[in-house]
Amino acid sequence: MFCIGIYSSLKKTGELNLYSSLQEEKLNIKPGSNGTNSVKLGKCHLILAQKKIKNKQMKSLFNYIKEVIYAFVSLAKGLLLTLRYFITIKKVNITEEYPNNRTTTISVKERFYGEVVLPHNENNEHKCTACTLCQMACPNNSIQIISKQIETEDGKKKRVLDKWVYHLDSCTFCYQCIDACPQDAIEMKNSFELSVYDRTKLIYQLNRPGSKLKEKPTVKEQQS
Amino acid sequence: MENQPTPSPTELRTEEFVVNIGPQHPATHGVLRIEATLDGETVKNILPHLGYIHRGIEKMTESMPYKQSIYLTSRMDYLSAHINNHACSLAIENALGIEIPARAKAIRIIMDELQRLTSHELWWGSCAMDIGAVTPFFLGFRDRERILEIFEANTGNRLTMHYIVPGGVMRDVLPTFVSDVKELLKKIKGYRHEYDQLITGNFIFQHRTQGIGYLSKEQAISLACSGPVARASGVSCDVRKHYPYDGYEKLDFKEVIDYGCDNWARYLVHMEEMTQSIHIIEQLLDNFPTGDFRTKIKGIIKLPEGEYYQRVETARGELGVYIVADGSNKPYRMKFRTPSFSNLGAVKPTTVGLKIADLMANMSTIDLVVPDIDR
Amino acid sequence: MDVKKDFIPEFEGEAYKDDMGRTSFIVTSVDAVANWGRSNSLWPLSFGTSCCAIELMSTVSAKYDWSRFGFEVMRASPRQCDLIIVAGTITHKMAPVLKRLYDQMPEPRYVIAMGACAVSGGPFYYNSYAVVRGVDNVIPVDVYIPGCPPRPEALIHGMMTLQEKIKKSKAYVIEKPKKKKENND
């Protein structure tokens, strides 16, 4: 059934056509037993080639004229399609005019991986604990976490983030850093307008100056 | 070459000359260099030169943990990035003996088949462009962009995703995923007749492809061709049928085989495979499983010592991932058997003796992706 | 996405001033006309090595359509183009070829490094033995577009950034001929 379906579709698309002697020779290759569920397009070729041989036995002038007419019809079909596009361009046009649609209809999806950001809240606090898991997860060293030791008020030594250096120039947006981060400190932003004149400007420091680690909310605060 | 009779002294003899096609040439789709010996317009010999985009991916994987090396595979055959990731993830999962959730399997197969659709649509456009028609290129990209929108919305990247990871997929798909894909398939199906109207039924295109680029079944097998190239020569080699993975065995689809052995047969196989891909996706969408999208696995994957091989069917043919593990978190050796590399061998037997324009037609229907050749 | 107001970065070009701090009206208008022509007619070389080439093709395609800017005349011959978009990885084997393509282009010529591979080596930066770490090691680059690969809008943004640069540069810089060491290759 499937075979017949394809054959009829080929017939519709005007596949009935010339076959070179080369192809008639190779039709000796018989379809092997390739299981029941394989589509044997080859059969269609066989049928077509047999038709072709039959046609050859008929008057060749008739064939000649038929071929010319067939050629014109098949080319006219393509011409009609492009003409339809040409005439109905306002309907079929799919262009998003990028710089004009920046504020309106731009189709950058929410999840699009544009650059890694370290979100800060209004108190200039971030969630990064400088555990360097993201740095280890990064396949090509696009992340450098520079931490420093500070002494907290109660005299304990603590490691905090000093610089979160992000090499946008080599980042490949594989999402592994964000997948690895246990604190959900970093995110992907869907910005993409990042072209620069100078390569060194593509190395960002993600933590803002003076920012500090956001304290984990105590149980009381969580409840409230 | 060897079949050609030696010309008699009285016969007209012309001088052969060598033309370097590539590394920068619009028809090579990348940086393949082909040294073609021409006699006038007739191609006498072909010598492909590789390595212009050799990036050492196989060597790089040896110094990278398993999790990280997967993302490199999407840069090999970037037109089937999902499928490459899939192969790598499957190999690791098989080695670890992990069973992944049903939802992840469904998402993986849908993404694979959508990727196959994008690849074949791009192939359709660029094949027509190599033969000289420019408009099909835009039509192919119109439909491809719709699929890429779904990729972008769900995986976050348009081309080189790192979405299929060991244990499942990186993130869950959007809630609107199923309805989006359904709408997409409806649109793509509606456009198929335009493809036939513009190119399949076109007299010039048929004459440029029919009987051109003959690759016999024996040649296809001996050159280890796979994918549409081999299937157009009558070789049954669909990995999805013969070595099913991730639930392909439960799906109803047909392996597309043609016995035409020429460019036209390869064209038909590609076109029919698109129909089959749509059919596969439709089956999965009807009862899309719910549940987990990823099995939790350890942060550092260590494969047990041994050798592992996994093959999948990319848009170009069979991709094999061969891992030799030594028990650490990095592979001792990772080897990719890429389809384009084997299919590249088909360029010479199909082209020698034909015209130079046929070289471009053959190369486009054989559907080479150059970074897939060089890795 | 959040919308930046000055979405094209400012290019700090040289001002059109002579030693006395005056500007010449004629020179500036000639510059303006020449730069207008050049910036609006950037014909790129159809040169793509890997993944970014597909996004480059997407930019050509109907959805993004850079022909609106007049960039659609992609020439396959380096003699007829103004711009190389290095779309993809450049390996050590490919680098001399790229250099040669650049040398074959007539002045004025521009280079855009598209994608992480061309900017810095990208995914292959860390431990690949075969990849040039940044195409600016081979040829001078005007605009860098990060991304792996950058989406088509990002490429259009990069092209507009290049236009900005062309518009702010001098069309004709008359310099005293310097004696330089030149490699004849």
Place this chain on the structure above:
Amino acid sequence: MISMIEFTDITAWIHSLLLSVLTPTWTYIVELALSGVTALVVLLVCVIIMVYMERKVAGFMQLRWGPNRVGPYGIFQVIADVIKLLLKESFSPNRADKVMFNIAPALALCVSLMALAPISWAPGLTMWDTNIGILFITAISSMGVIGILMAGWSSNNKYSLIGAMRSGAQIVSYELSAGLSIITAVALAGTLSTNGIIQSQADGWWILKGQIPAIIAFLIYVIASTAECNRAPFDLAEAESELTAGYHTEYAGMQFGIFYLNEYINMAIVSIIASTLFLGGWMPFHLPFDYPVVQTFNHIMDFIPTWMWFFGKMFLIIFFMMWFRWTFPRLRIDQLLKLEWKYLLPISIVNLLFAAVIIVLHWHL
């Protein structure tokens, strides 16, 4: 023709003005120069419109807008391109034959401009109103290939060489069927002069009056002339996917621009000839019947100025050529020659015989 300002009036006025100032010899020389410059300017404006049109047509057929950011609707796009090409460095490659390399574009341009001479632009506006106008054009247009061959040969580039040789084979063979279809029209009109051919269509264009042979001849002429202009689907000489840029691979800057210009000038000339032969040139659309209704219709048609008819028909045929280009795949070289020698040439010979029968029996209207 009623109450319109005729070009003949303008030319007569200029002639008398010049005569009042200069001697007859100088008048003649100045008029020659003036007519040449005018034709050139008109043609260059046409080319600019055509390049813009090509990009827009291509865009519209490919679901996109085409240039629309340089000026309103992108109309200054071509001007920007011209400025850039003029200011671009141009050079000849090291091992090229420098003299031939630099002459080739100029020669190709000169040859295609020479074909302008006998063209009848409007009633009474012909640079060289000769009685062998069409013969002159066919003779000149087959010389166009010399420039291409020179360019391909002198570039010292194998792509260029292949492209030039392809172009040579192509143009030489397609001249035949183009010539035969021109002969069909000439036989119908009974004259070789362009003005005479147009005048013979005063009561109806040949494509309508000449019955089936004229239509077939028109189709064959459009196909053959598309091939002669190296336009897709016959653009084998510069087949981009095969030969990068074909015969002008090594040309840069304005030298390339001249080849680019040349292609469009050739298109313009070819479509002018097609409209002259089959669509009546500047002649308005008339019906060859003697009913009062038809008379009124013919009268109304006369109100549309002749230049509008002329350029309308020209751009219509140019649109056809662009339409072909953005729809069809390219032929292979052997298919191209097969198409000519096995299809177009026999058909046009039979067609010519058929037309001869019609002419002898006075069946044409």
